[in-house]
Amino acid sequence: MAIEPIDPFSDSRVTHETAKVNGYTYHYILGVPQNGQYKATVFLIHGWPDLSIGWRYQIPFLISLGLRVVAPDLMGFGGTVIPPNSIHLYGFKRAADDIAELAKQLGCKQIILGGHDWGGMVVWRTALWHPELISHVFSICTPYAAPQKKYISTEQLVQGPMPQAAYQLQLAGPDVEAALQSEEDMRIFFNMMSGGRGPNGEVGFSPERGVHFEDLKKLKRGPLLDEKTYEFYVQQYSRNGLHGTLNWYRTREANYKDDLNLPTDRIEMPALFIQANYDSILKPSMAVGMDKYFTQLTRADVDAQHFCQVTHPDKINAILKNWLDGVVFGGKSTL
Structure with missing residues (x-):
């Protein structure tokens, strides 16, 4: 099931598009089967510090299954605008509304998300927020977390059930974006985020601490990014810096308030x-009990760490194919 990943700079299997979505410009990767016919549209939504190209192994695979694929850069990332206004623009409600609007512009009555x-x-x-739009939904690594009736801050979360979320406090503060701004800084940053290590095994990041500033310059590029993809991420982040992407760590209260509705x-x-x-942040224990919120949930797992869609693409793609064949297009209730 091996498939050649998308070239981040130029690939004949996809196009790079922009659209004005609810007043702001989004960049997205668009892939359509060669014959122009597709049986459904799937939207792929990345995380931090990723970009739409983070789905480089899944996009061509899903196209080969006869799907149209739309992979946007989220607000503040890559080719999508970084608005200076309300923090709500970086929240889940706004992202949901923007996905719905982009889907409408692309003529979708429903999408797989x-x-x-x-x-x-x-x-x-x-x-x-938009159940009428989403025919099927899947998440890799991130378990479902139900809306909360009472606000729980990141500080409370770290002091309680999620000490491994301490890095979020650092990322939400001013230090990381102030320290990492130039192109050379971005090279150091993606040495860290690609899993690079120093000569004595030093790492540049840990969930309990966040960025290890004292070790960053010791790191070499790691295995998560090949040289060309590494250059693409450095180029994209050198243009706009980290500010917009880190705003996603500043929205906890804004998301809570939106969730109340x-x-x-x-x-x-x-x-x-x-x-x-083996995800060190989104641990398997966090997914215990989430089934009660679902009418029809299929579970699968891989023996991998957080960026498993890159490190284990064949396994992830096989799981997606089984689910698409059996549940999405086969009508089964589970696999």
Whole structure:
């Protein structure tokens, strides 16, 4: 099931498009089967510090299955605008509304919606805000988290059930974006985010601490990014810096307030959750008990870490194909 990933700079299988969505310009990757015919449209939503090209192994695979694929850069990422206004523009409600508007512009009555990392939270919330649009939904790594009746801050989360979320406090603050601004800084940053290590095994990031500034310059590029894809990420981030992407870590209270207006906490359409068993942040224990919020949930897992759609693309693609064949197009209730 091996497939050649999308070339980030130029690939005949896809086009790079822009659209004015609810007043702001979005960039998205668009892929259509060669014959122009497709049986459904799937939207793929990335996380941090990813971009739409983070789906480079899934986009061509899904096209080969006869699907039209739309992979946008989220607000503040890549080729999508970085608005200076309300933090709500970086929240789940706004992302859901923007997905719905882009789908409308592309002539979609319904879409299949998938996400990873922050994108996983976005797709779960989009399924709640726009259930009429989403025929099926899937998330990789990110378990469903129901809307809360009482506000729980990131500080409370770290002091309580999620000490591994301490990095979010650092990313939400001023230090990371102030320290990493130039192109050379972005090279160092993506040495870290690609899993690079120093000569004595130093790492540049840990969930409990966040960025290890003292070790960053020791790191070499890691295995998550080949040289060309690494250059693409450096180029994209050098243009606009980290500010817009880090705003996603500043929206917890804004998202809570938006969630208070949700009409339901149940996911009614068929859903798939793919757990990465060795994810050090989105741990398997976080997905315990989420089934009660679903009418029809399929679970799968891979023995992999957080960026499993890149490190284990064949396994992820096989799971997606089984679900698409069996549940989405085969009408089965589970696999």
